[in-house]
Amino acid sequence: QATSPSTGTSTNRSTGERYQRIRAMSVNIAAPLTPEDCAMQTMPDVSPTRWHLAHTTWFFETFLLKEQPGFRPFHSDFERLFNSYYNSVGEPFPRHRRGQLSRPGLEETLQYRQHVDVAVSQLIDQGELNEHQRYVLELGLHHEQQHQELMLTDIKHVLASNPLYPIYTKNTATNNNTEASLSTTLQWSETPETIVEIGHNGKGFAYDNESPRHRELIQPHAIADRCVTNGEYLEFINAGGYQQPEHWLSLGWTAVNENGWKAPQYWVRGDEDWRQFTLSGLRPLDLHEPVCHVSYFEADAYARWSGKRLPTEFEWEHAATANPTGSVFADRLMESGHVIHPRTAGASDFTGNVWEWTGSQYLPYPGYRPVSGALGEYNGKFMCNQFVLRGGSCATSSDHIRLSYRNFFPPDARWQFSGFRLADSR
Amino acid sequence: QATSPSTGTSTNRSTGERYQRIRAMSVNIAAPLTPEDCAMQTMPDVSPTRWHLAHTTWFFETFLLKEQPGFRPFHSDFERLFNSYYNSVGEPFPRHRRGQLSRPGLEETLQYRQHVDVAVSQLIDQGELNEHQRYVLELGLHHEQQHQELMLTDIKHVLASNPLYPIYTKNTATNNNTEASLSTTLQWSETPETIVEIGHNGKGFAYDNESPRHRELIQPHAIADRCVTNGEYLEFINAGGYQQPEHWLSLGWTAVNENGWKAPQYWVRGDEDWRQFTLSGLRPLDLHEPVCHVSYFEADAYARWSGKRLPTEFEWEHAATANPTGSVFADRLMESGHVIHPRTAGASDFTGNVWEWTGSQYLPYPGYRPVSGALGEYNGKFMCNQFVLRGGSCATSSDHIRLSYRNFFPPDARWQFSGFRLADSR
Amino acid sequence: QATSPSTGTSTNRSTGERYQRIRAMSVNIAAPLTPEDCAMQTMPDVSPTRWHLAHTTWFFETFLLKEQPGFRPFHSDFERLFNSYYNSVGEPFPRHRRGQLSRPGLEETLQYRQHVDVAVSQLIDQGELNEHQRYVLELGLHHEQQHQELMLTDIKHVLASNPLYPIYTKNTATNNNTEASLSTTLQWSETPETIVEIGHNGKGFAYDNESPRHRELIQPHAIADRCVTNGEYLEFINAGGYQQPEHWLSLGWTAVNENGWKAPQYWVRGDEDWRQFTLSGLRPLDLHEPVCHVSYFEADAYARWSGKRLPTEFEWEHAATANPTGSVFADRLMESGHVIHPRTAGASDFTGNVWEWTGSQYLPYPGYRPVSGALGEYNGKFMCNQFVLRGGSCATSSDHIRLSYRNFFPPDARWQFSGFRLADSR
């Protein structure tokens, strides 16, 4: 749920254009892929590209169009097939079987998008959206952008699972390793005890889990001015970090052993060196880049090994608000033909490079209440056994992120563009 | 392994034409499918259509072309990717992950086929194949036909797993329900104790598991003149057969409960009647057809419930040899535009309608020895915990089947076109 | 790890007596059990009584006696066999196999206890314990008491798993249902925003996870003056709570369905009424008792259903500190021959009746550092995906509990004496 956005000032025309632009981005992301690429589910957490294309469309059809007079669904089975987890809408098709559906195919899926886009655009053009409808429209667009990032991370997992290591885009523009981008000595920013305002400030859209804005007591602490780099993380590996239980949470140590983790996901051990799989293929490991595709367990173990800890989500938001630096987001990277990959030059930035694990488990803010109805299932029911990530990554869209944004994943998740920075108590 | 076939009499031209014809059939089978259809693996036993197309090509490349001077593989990774289970060739790509490979795509797979077909055809045309090469060529064509049947049964499983129930071909020519094809009263054919010759008689090709031909003592028994029909099997269901443990093998009763079996696979319960999913979509259940898509457990339970038993594979071969009636095979059905589905009129036939479960576990014939080398892995290492099926189904090719043919599947397999006929001891 | 306790003032004699008393309690808890009872592990989380008796002894042997000059272990294999999870000590015997060890038997285990007790008592009597040793001794006694509660909850699970419903003790003294103990109308205690001191105040022993004492900002809220009762929880059940996904966390709804939960653990549905299994056998469900043996998921779902939430652990500690009421603990219940079971009269009490789930995931306090060495594994490595419970139950010892005590279990754990009270944001 989002707090009610002040979209009233935007004209219908600009709303319609924004709808078209954001919807088109999803199709653009799928453009370099084959129909078979779009059909794969290489682990239960991964959804096929085609499913994302359909599900984001289902969102508008179900929550916006369905209540229109004279509504007829594009296909009577799609309500169930493309429901992700909204029990209020009906029993969803089992998540782990999304990769077992060859139909509707890519072409029919794009027709489904077209069909719904026409109807939504008409609705917008009529200019008679009520407040709830404007809210659902806005929510739907942010939902679309959220899935755009998942499309990129899911397809990265799909391609990396194939011994042929297929390439998503052949972009060769280097993100990194310019003189200016070498990693620098880490600096610490000190903060005494203080009470701060946390959460969404009410300007523009936000998800319900960013509210209510409220006061939090920040403990005395220091926070690093940049993320941990591949080079630093490699020291942990070379020091035997993955073989020594003393650095790990108990569940983390189990994960290391059951999954055979020896390095971040997508690191590939060559005979003489480490390489990493990127959306533009296998590349040499750049030691100055922020480390990426690590789980909370790995971030936490590195921090313990180095005698530090991860920042809380409140410490992070406080630091980022004081220093709102941003790197380059997915939409800009795609436009400019760059690889969608963390930039060395962005290692200090709080947004737009890697999601940063915090030491906070994902829980409701004081006084949080999900909206009533099916859309209340958007966020609230996942507030258990996940950790908060902040900042947005190189796979996020630039108008999708804000400093109060709370992303969340289970502590063993590694397939997102997730890194971390250190903090320490004073 | 096959016993050495007497292919010497066939001219190179006819060999080449036969190679082209059989290879083309695989591509024809895939023709009605979308690229996404060809990518699906809806259970571990199912392989994607595209995998079948590549693996059958891999067979010729690996066992025939690889030993040619100057051989270069089409793609260096394919040796591992499309190895099914030949440990002697190297460690195969994990079977359960075949559906997680989006590349090589359908187009590249067809290029792979083309590439290998050119090379094999040249080899044939040169007319200098030695005996071992002629044997491998022949084996490769039978291997291809074996996989053609699997392509049909696997794609049936893929389509049936989709709530949209997609149709493979829209054929509407009725196979059944003509006056002439109504099921008739079952007749018993009696046999006293007798010693018979069992196994391949040396004419034409056969797999190694059909040899050596040897003498078996047949016990006094009777065997039914036709298969059990849907109507008869429905009586078992309606009598509570799936709820009564006393009819079932212990492992079968476990399978019923763990899988929630209530009817043969692909039977769909409507509000008022039973329908069944076919390769031409959902159709009303024809009570006169042979029951199909039952496991050994179900065949055995029906037999116990009816006070009878399944025939041994020797009893079956003896009866079929005395009365070698055949129905219509897959290649003919496809040519004539019929549905690939068991025919009512074929209920009495021993070949070409449904595979018939026998009560014999799959074991070597006395004196059986697999060939040396990798091709020895073709059959011999599977002689454990499987049951023999005989006869060939409506999804088998007509020149692939013979009365000595021993098909085999685990007792819980249901996705093949498998039915059964009854026998009784005297 | 515990913060260094001020045990210096206690004379050696009183220390020795306390050691003897606490150690004896473990043996007393096992006294009503048969050797077979003491051998059972009815789920992976449950440890056999005999294992608890040995492991608590191992703790003193490993961390106190082993470093003494001339030390010889009671048995060379016990270091591994009875290591629970201390990787620094060596690879522990697999937890899920604790119930597969018939030896050492009960008698030998008691000899092991005797042997170690003699050595520890001598050490105490010599009066030359250094500070670290006094700390380990104190920690070992609290460790013993922690396992005493687990012995009671584990054996309850063992007995309840048996269709014979065996009785642990035949105590019939009623805890409940006196006039004075009927549940009363729930009252709310209001608190405005305030900054409070949280954590152990340094007096007496505490685990390391209760430190450092630090300042927390409490949000405006109200907290209930008593726990939710069986009667109230039954309304949730009767209203269909276990069938309605909208009240549940996503992981909770999965747990309900995978485990078939329909009521709290140990509730037994009779033909006409509900009964519950207690350590004194099956009893009618007392509607005025605090509900017990519910998971975090169930506590949270009840709270959502009723429009409230669970208190944070800070809110709980603040409220309990203001109103430090206590019920009757395990040691007193055993002495007086009462059933070890929550008391209706204690429904308002913050300690000594049921552990109370809070809405706080178990995370380190700001500035928390585990001790170095093996004992650092005591608490710190479990700070992930668990929820904090507060207060201590009817199965806790009276000198083991304090208001700053942080118990923690995964959100699906139900076999502890766990209940909850409600809170609400203002």
Next chain:
Amino acid sequence: QATSPSTGTSTNRSTGERYQRIRAMSVNIAAPLTPEDCAMQTMPDVSPTRWHLAHTTWFFETFLLKEQPGFRPFHSDFERLFNSYYNSVGEPFPRHRRGQLSRPGLEETLQYRQHVDVAVSQLIDQGELNEHQRYVLELGLHHEQQHQELMLTDIKHVLASNPLYPIYTKNTATNNNTEASLSTTLQWSETPETIVEIGHNGKGFAYDNESPRHRELIQPHAIADRCVTNGEYLEFINAGGYQQPEHWLSLGWTAVNENGWKAPQYWVRGDEDWRQFTLSGLRPLDLHEPVCHVSYFEADAYARWSGKRLPTEFEWEHAATANPTGSVFADRLMESGHVIHPRTAGASDFTGNVWEWTGSQYLPYPGYRPVSGALGEYNGKFMCNQFVLRGGSCATSSDHIRLSYRNFFPPDARWQFSGFRLADSR
């Protein structure tokens, strides 16, 4: 089910004495064990000793006493608790949870035995047993003896699972390694094609699966005059047998890798030599003993590696009938204080040393029909995916075995005293 035995000639007195003797043997087997030993289930296939004691008693109570006028069960819950797999009697208590029941304890279990023994003895003494009752009595005694062997193999597994390697009995009388018992050069016994009578000849008791006696055609073959020895099997290990897939059935190779098999069960690798765990503790590996505790997969792999095969059950029965040599059975070994362990001197014997795996899957004999009613579940429903073993082992009772006896286990079972001899086709 047993074919009706001619027990009419035995007087009631001798029947009663035999009943007492066989029943006492079960208690004798349990005598060296502690109550905790008797409670363990170290894998799903293993049942606790105490369960065996109760279940064999349940057999007489359920099938013999229950139909007596005025019958009252010893305990109303035992009918379900100690039902192994007789669905006709009711839903059995889950097999994998047998080790989770601490009650009834050993003492109460022995009282249960006592109670039933008194009633059965009275019934026998009254001398009015009808034919069916005499059959059930006889079947119950053979059932008891079958479970006596399982008690020994199950407790061996229990003790071997404990790192302390507890000893069942301290017997030190050497079975082996006398001059006379060194393994000799293997001799082959040749047989031409012949028709033989197979199955029980009607004299004395037999299970239903040994009938009907019928004619089988034996193929020309040779069979070894003794079992494969530890020394010979060690050559297979040292030649890399467990690392080479080419010797193994496909399912066998999976079993090797999933279970990490490197040698027969109970072989323990020391620094310099192999030892084996026996019921009298760890002992040096005797190279002249028959190899024991191998699965079918291992027997088959050894045979393939050596260029031979396993005999069929018919070849075995034919050879054993021609040369009915027997070694020493469990009851005699226990009387004489010997270790229950295969004897080197018995390597040539067909009975009483190790069960011998045959290459025959367990299927019904021609014309086999299980008895009607619950006792029909004794054998018939297990005729699927198991292999036949013949001969009886050092853990079998001497009056329980005969040459027509068909034992059966899945091909991965290793915890029985199972070895094998080789055969070859001619």
